[in-house]
Amino acid sequence: MILQELFGWLGDPAHWQGPDGVPNRMLEHLGYTLLAVFGAAAIAIPLGLYVGHSGRGGVVLVGLSNAMRALPTLGLVTFLFLLAGGSEAGTIVGLIVLAVPPILAGTYAGVQDTDRGVVDAARGMGMTGWQRLWQVEVPNALPLLMGGLRNAALQVVATASVAAYVGLGGLGRLLLDGLRVIDYSKVLAGALFIALLAVLLDLVLAGLQRIIVPRGLRVAAAAVAGRPKARSSGRTES
Amino acid sequence: MIEFQAVTKRFDDGTTAVDNLDMVVEAGTITVFVGPSGCGKTTSLRMVNRMIEPTSGTVLVDGEDIRKSNPALLRRRIGYVIQQAGLFPHRTVLDNVATVPLLSGWTRRKARARAAELLEIVGLDAAMGKRYPAQLSGGQQQRVGVARALAADPPVLLMDEPFSAVDPVVREGLQDELLRLQADLDKTIVFVTHDIDEAVRIGEKVAVFRKGGVLAQYAAPAELLSNPADDFVSSFVGKDRGYRGLSFLQADGIQLGGVSTMGLHGEHLSGERPSTVGGPDWTLVLDDDGRPRGWLPPGVVVQGEPAEEELRPGGSLYTEGTALRGALDAALSSPSGLGVVVDDDGRYTGVVTAQQVIDLIEERRKDAA
Amino acid sequence: MIEFQAVTKRFDDGTTAVDNLDMVVEAGTITVFVGPSGCGKTTSLRMVNRMIEPTSGTVLVDGEDIRKSNPALLRRRIGYVIQQAGLFPHRTVLDNVATVPLLSGWTRRKARARAAELLEIVGLDAAMGKRYPAQLSGGQQQRVGVARALAADPPVLLMDEPFSAVDPVVREGLQDELLRLQADLDKTIVFVTHDIDEAVRIGEKVAVFRKGGVLAQYAAPAELLSNPADDFVSSFVGKDRGYRGLSFLQADGIQLGGVSTMGLHGEHLSGERPSTVGGPDWTLVLDDDGRPRGWLPPGVVVQGEPAEEELRPGGSLYTEGTALRGALDAALSSPSGLGVVVDDDGRYTGVVTAQQVIDLIEERRKDAA
Amino acid sequence: GGDPLKGGGGAAGGQIVIGSADFSESELLMHIYAGALTNAGVQVTTKPRVGSREVLVKALQDKSLAVVPEYSGNLLQYFDKQNPAAQPDEVMTALKQKVPSGLEVLDKSAAEDSDALVVSKDLAAQGVKSIADLGPKCSQYVLGAAGEWKDRWTAKIAQLYGCTFKEIKTTDAAGPVTVEALKSGQVQVANLFTTASAISANGFTALEDPKRLYPAQNILPLIRSEALDAKGKAALNKVSAALTTDKLVALNKRIEIDKETVADVAKEFVTQNKL
Amino acid sequence: MFDDLSRYLSSASNQELVLTQLLQHIYLSLLPLVIGLALAVPLGWLAHRYRGVSGVVFGLSNAIYTIPSLALFVVIPVVLGTQILDSVNVVVALTIYTTALLVRPVCDALDAVPFHVVAAATAMGYRPLRRFVTVELPLSVPVLSAGVRVASVSNISLVSVGALIGTGGLGVLFTSGFQISYTAPIIVGIVLTLVLALVVDLVLVGLRRALTPWLRAGGTT
Numbered sequence A: 001m002i003l004q005e006l007f008g009w010l011g012d013p014a015h016w017q018g019p020d021g022v023p024n025r026m027l028e029h030l031g032y033t034l035l036a037v038f039g040a041a042a043i044a045i046p047l048g049l050y051v052g053h054s055g056r057g058g059v060v061l062v063g064l065s066n067a068m069r070a071l072p073t074l075g076l077v078t079f080l081f082l083l084a085g086g087s088e089a090g091t092i093v094g095l096i097v098l099a100v101p102p103i104l105a106g107t108y109a110g111v112q113d114t115d116r117g118v119v120d121a122a123r124g125m126g127m128t129g130w131q132r133l134w135q136v137e138v139p140n141a142l143p144l145l146m147g148g149l150r151n152a153a154l155q156v157v158a159t160a161s162v163a164a165y166v167g168l169g170g171l172g173r174l175l176l177d178g179l180r181v182i183d184y185s186k187v188l189a190g191a192l193f194i195a196l197l198a199v200l201l202d203l204v205l206a207g208l209q210r211i212i213v214p215r216g217l218r219v220a221a222a223a224v225a226g227r228p229k230a231r232s233s234g235r236t237e238s
Numbered sequence B, C: 001m002i003e004f005q006a007v008t009k010r011f012d013d014g015t016t017a018v019d020n021l022d023m024v025v026e027a028g029t030i031t032v033f034v035g036p037s038g039c040g041k042t043t044s045l046r047m048v049n050r051m052i053e054p055t056s057g058t059v060l061v062d063g064e065d066i067r068k069s070n071p072a073l074l075r076r077r078i079g080y081v082i083q084q085a086g087l088f089p090h091r092t093v094l095d096n097v098a099t100v101p102l103l104s105g106w107t108r109r110k111a112r113a114r115a116a117e118l119l120e121i122v123g124l125d126a127a128m129g130k131r132y133p134a135q136l137s138g139g140q141q142q143r144v145g146v147a148r149a150l151a152a153d154p155p156v157l158l159m160d161e162p163f164s165a166v167d168p169v170v171r172e173g174l175q176d177e178l179l180r181l182q183a184d185l186d187k188t189i190v191f192v193t194h195d196i197d198e199a200v201r202i203g204e205k206v207a208v209f210r211k212g213g214v215l216a217q218y219a220a221p222a223e224l225l226s227n228p229a230d231d232f233v234s235s236f237v238g239k240d241r242g243y244r245g246l247s248f249l250q251a252d253g254i255q256l257g258g259v260s261t262m263g264l265h266g267e268h269l270s271g272e273r274p275s276t277v278g279g280p281d282w283t284l285v286l287d288d289d290g291r292p293r294g295w296l297p298p299g300v301v302v303q304g305e306p307a308e309e310e311l312r313p314g315g316s317l318y319t320e321g322t323a324l325r326g327a328l329d330a331a332l333s334s335p336s337g338l339g340v341v342v343d344d345d346g347r348y349t350g351v352v353t354a355q356q357v358i359d360l361i362e363e364r365r366k367d368a369a
Numbered sequence D: 001g002g003d004p005l006k007g008g009g010g011a012a013g014g015q016i017v018i019g020s021a022d023f024s025e026s027e028l029l030m031h032i033y034a035g036a037l038t039n040a041g042v043q044v045t046t047k048p049r050v051g052s053r054e055v056l057v058k059a060l061q062d063k064s065l066a067v068v069p070e071y072s073g074n075l076l077q078y079f080d081k082q083n084p085a086a087q088p089d090e091v092m093t094a095l096k097q098k099v100p101s102g103l104e105v106l107d108k109s110a111a112e113d114s115d116a117l118v119v120s121k122d123l124a125a126q127g128v129k130s131i132a133d134l135g136p137k138c139s140q141y142v143l144g145a146a147g148e149w150k151d152r153w154t155a156k157i158a159q160l161y162g163c164t165f166k167e168i169k170t171t172d173a174a175g176p177v178t179v180e181a182l183k184s185g186q187v188q189v190a191n192l193f194t195t196a197s198a199i200s201a202n203g204f205t206a207l208e209d210p211k212r213l214y215p216a217q218n219i220l221p222l223i224r225s226e227a228l229d230a231k232g233k234a235a236l237n238k239v240s241a242a243l244t245t246d247k248l249v250a251l252n253k254r255i256e257i258d259k260e261t262v263a264d265v266a267k268e269f270v271t272q273n274k275l
Numbered sequence E: 001m002f003d004d005l006s007r008y009l010s011s012a013s014n015q016e017l018v019l020t021q022l023l024q025h026i027y028l029s030l031l032p033l034v035i036g037l038a039l040a041v042p043l044g045w046l047a048h049r050y051r052g053v054s055g056v057v058f059g060l061s062n063a064i065y066t067i068p069s070l071a072l073f074v075v076i077p078v079v080l081g082t083q084i085l086d087s088v089n090v091v092v093a094l095t096i097y098t099t100a101l102l103v104r105p106v107c108d109a110l111d112a113v114p115f116h117v118v119a120a121a122t123a124m125g126y127r128p129l130r131r132f133v134t135v136e137l138p139l140s141v142p143v144l145s146a147g148v149r150v151a152s153v154s155n156i157s158l159v160s161v162g163a164l165i166g167t168g169g170l171g172v173l174f175t176s177g178f179q180i181s182y183t184a185p186i187i188v189g190i191v192l193t194l195v196l197a198l199v200v201d202l203v204l205v206g207l208r209r210a211l212t213p214w215l216r217a218g219g220t221t
């Protein structure tokens, strides 16, 4: 019954046109997500690499990024909206705050987990700090780093709905407007499209991961796949 | 040449890892550091390529104080092989080996060509170059590690327990290869192990460290076994050191004896050289190529081919020209008391008795006195 | 008694780990499984306590087909010790040892009392009981592992490379203790190792496996060394097997010689027993307890205390009553050619020459023929 | 507080739950009702900011709630979309008929808080004073309103005033998003409430509604009949009698501009009016 | 801003409101954590034990993660037939998230238990259930606790969203403050959420320490 209503909703061409239409909402949603994820990556990846590489401040960083996870996105977004007088920037900042911890954790763990023997060998061969970072630590950190990025993207896609609460677009509109009038088919459609977007984004990132993670690491992962599995933090290969 | 001058390393937590080390590692030799776990072998080694900086004292490489050189550049001139090989999992074997040449600014093509050459030198198939480290066995990984360290043709090679992760048989093969390589390439190699057998096998000189980073003895292996500096060294080199020491005594003057032999098909081959021991005669059975197959006890007479059950398996074989240790063991392990001596191709050339070995040892001992 | 009857184990991926094994492990003995890595030692062992079920064939423990018993109950009657000791890191040493009794329904107090008793048996201080495994050294952990396996007083003990993770010196101590324990407790022990030295040292019988899980030879250690069944076994038992085999020859008939001795303070002690070798005389220096300290070369005359530099360090010592191997090594490693013989307390009792050992060996060989 | 797991519908005698919609005026009314009922000896708990009308009605029906403050016109629209009633009494009569069984509206108060289309100072200066002035020019302007506005009013405003907006931008239910949007010019027309302090505070103009697009919006309690006894109903009727539009505007100002606490403002009102 | 804050907090009825919502928040975030953990343990065990199952379980938990929390909050009463304002909805939704979030750490934690320790337990005659409860589970605490900490923090921050559907919790401070453009309650809400997360985290760390006495003893010799 509810499914029928859902299909009815989906079948109504009015829901597919104009600024309120699904395509536009989806684009808006994707826009917020990409902005937030790129913004967070621009902050978290360099920071994670620096801390992982230098070994300085790891404890502080992990503590801080865990504390960041506790920041309620809704509170942040409403607060920033009032502070910034209704611009989109506040919302994006709220979402960036959401996305930083997983990316930071993934990057840091990736560099940290790089086999100490390998890093040692790199040093012993006469690699400078930069060479070690780019030629050894970054490639080896990629699986966990990408895992963190994918986690962040998932969370942001799911949470970007909050933007609708402060009057922005995105698929959250379907959820919130549907909710106001208890139009479950609309809410469900919103949920469906958000999930769809999340899956698509994850697929794209998984593809990217396949491309940029060096093949040797996959071979190595497969070689140990028999017993102890990939480490806990973040998702690695899907 | 590597020179440690009054080198001490104390870590921040107060551990003294190396204590006032004075030592000269000769150019073109394999020098081995041995000692119990935690005695400062790795620390000493890593002070040579500035992975660790001494607390006091000076390290010279080829007469030059290493503090004066840029660490990265210094390290490119010093090959370094570590226990777990430390290969880059994200690069192919070929690219692993090509790393240092690339760092030193070679073109990719030239670096790869050099890498391919090195794979051959360490006995790996060229096809392996395309694989990733995870696709190699432990022994193969070790070879790649050695090849990588050799890539820029560094005059000095530091090896920290490079073979400890592989099983004994493979390990012996790797040791042989290292000796062969050294003969060909003439590097200055510092090799760390905590296995005294490995040390005396490959070292031209051996440095024994004791806990606290003190050098207990620094000598040639034969000297170490025959003349340990103190109780610590003598207990560390083990209780079989008299026997092990025979590895360093050449068997030059030994007179081979003969024994009656027969072919696998029952044909009498020879008996011309007189048996060097008395008592009833054993017969050595040889195969068509002249390689020993086993003994027939005295009194056993076979017509035609000796059956497998009638043959007593032989002892270990002694290859002519090698150290006395093998000769003694051949004699002791032979059911006839006659150690079988073979040439490099494994063909029977004569027999030797434990008595002869003992006599030779006694003679040498008297000469030395 | 443990009996393997035509036991084969093929894993799902097609590997044959054990191939048609027929073997009887006598009750009350230590039986050792040796062989190269992957030859099926662990698999054979684990089929005894049903950690692995055979593909075909039958395993009997004390005459009973183990398929008939409940696995959990069977395992409580069979102690199992593995390489990494496998201690529970989250329980104290005492509780680790008390595990099986508690599983078997003992009261906590009784189980703990038993555990304390066992700690003593394996030579650990009672105070250790309160520690956690991470607070023990490797050798201590192994002892706890043995104590835990013994806790329910099982008639059978399976030990899978129990000592391979500890260093050689500690290892030898653990082996000695196992032999002592076995003498006291009279268990049926199956012991896996890939170290042939360990095997011949502690095994009453040794089973050598080859790749593919085939039993290559099953014999007493002396037999194995003197009479390897085939080339695989002879190469596996190693090239020093003649020398190693001396471990199984007793030195009963050997006639100790004498040598002139002096005390640490220069006092002449004795010279009454005639030196058994000719040539200039060496003097053995003893400390106040009569323990050998070193040799003075012939012709060196000291007034009063001999200085450290004048003393030549002695060779290995031969303890009276032990196997010939030690006697030969003592002679070979001594600078004087005279092996120093000591009693159980390490006090000098005489000297022995390599010649004497060889003669004795020859004699024994002739007797055997 | 109260036990959050317990269904809040409250059979007679037990605790009853008063809810509010998710804007502050509704919350204020909820607290006033709660105060009056408490004084009448009814045990109440409050559940502020439950959601929109749709949610509130559903919650009344599934017995999560017992009482909510409501607005007569919109409530009628909700129960009967096409109902033409517009004047206060008309609306009231129609509403009494259309309320589903089990639910009940009590007496309406004189206080009204209607939806209003609001324009900025500039537009008002151009002579736009009523929706009728706006009508022909609607297609040039963007309206900011809650998501449900479109479904409810698009047809009717086109029919009455010939007004079709260029775009209807979803903002929020007459909250800060809508106000910000009008202030910043993102929208030129906004749907706010007549009692909202933001109108005077920002110099906006509420357009007159001569043709009654929005029906009369008298404040009244919507209750689940069985949840309140006569005494309780009387207490709520007393509240309705005491409320006027001016009083409501004043109360709202204290909350929205002076940031006084809703519950305190309500409590004071209850005390002052001896409810 | 500080004036606003102190004025906001000095009102008794605000204090009561904040306290009520805080308690509701604690209840809404911690109950799912406990239930979620209880569900994740058997599921994680399945994934640890049977490699085939792990693909399915992880796939499912990832999929659950793509459902926006708001949608889940709304859809659950439809599916369960609960009352629309029932806090059970949030509890169920968060339980689902928590379970999904914890399955992988549980599996990883069990994987991290040294294989030989488990083998030793088997060889001593432990039956599987007892082995799991007395050996594997205690030993998985160090790795598992990290996962639980992340889950607790994320729950505490997610519960706020429930305010959008009227289930209470500190999120109410965000919506009500937002409605009247009043930052004081929003700041109070954010700070209390952070403090709550911190306190819960400290409790969890304490719990882990209490459950793993052997880790503190480690490496003294």
Ligand SMILES: Nc1ncnc2c1ncn2[C@@H]1O[C@H](COP(=O)(O)OP(=O)(O)OP(=O)(O)O)[C@@H](O)[C@H]1O
Pocket (backbone or CB within 6 Å): B011, B012, B013, B015, B016, B017, B035, B036, B037, B038, B039, B040, B041, B042, B043, B044, B194
């Ligand atoms: N970074 C460090 N900080 C403090 N102490 C250290 C450090 N590195 C090594 N040590 C200590 O210095 C001593 C010597 O260490 P080193 O690694 O050189 O020993 P090693 O002989 O190589 O031992 P192994 O055979 O176990 O490799 C040890 O006691 C060790 O614990």
Ligand SMILES: Nc1ncnc2c1ncn2[C@@H]1O[C@H](COP(=O)(O)OP(=O)(O)OP(=O)(O)O)[C@@H](O)[C@H]1O
Pocket (backbone or CB within 6 Å): C011, C012, C013, C015, C016, C017, C035, C036, C037, C038, C039, C040, C041, C042, C043, C044, C194
């Ligand atoms: N569960 C399994 N599935 C498939 N093959 C297995 C399994 N366990 C062991 N094997 C294979 O069976 C063979 C025998 O293994 P086993 O562990 O008994 O050897 P081992 O003699 O104990 O070797 P090691 O000295 O290395 O411990 C090996 O080839 C091994 O790879």
Ligand SMILES: [Mg+2]
Pocket (backbone or CB within 6 Å): B041, B042, B043, B160
């Ligand atoms: Mg080392």
Ligand SMILES: [Mg+2]
Pocket (backbone or CB within 6 Å): C041, C042, C043, C160
């Ligand atoms: Mg094994």
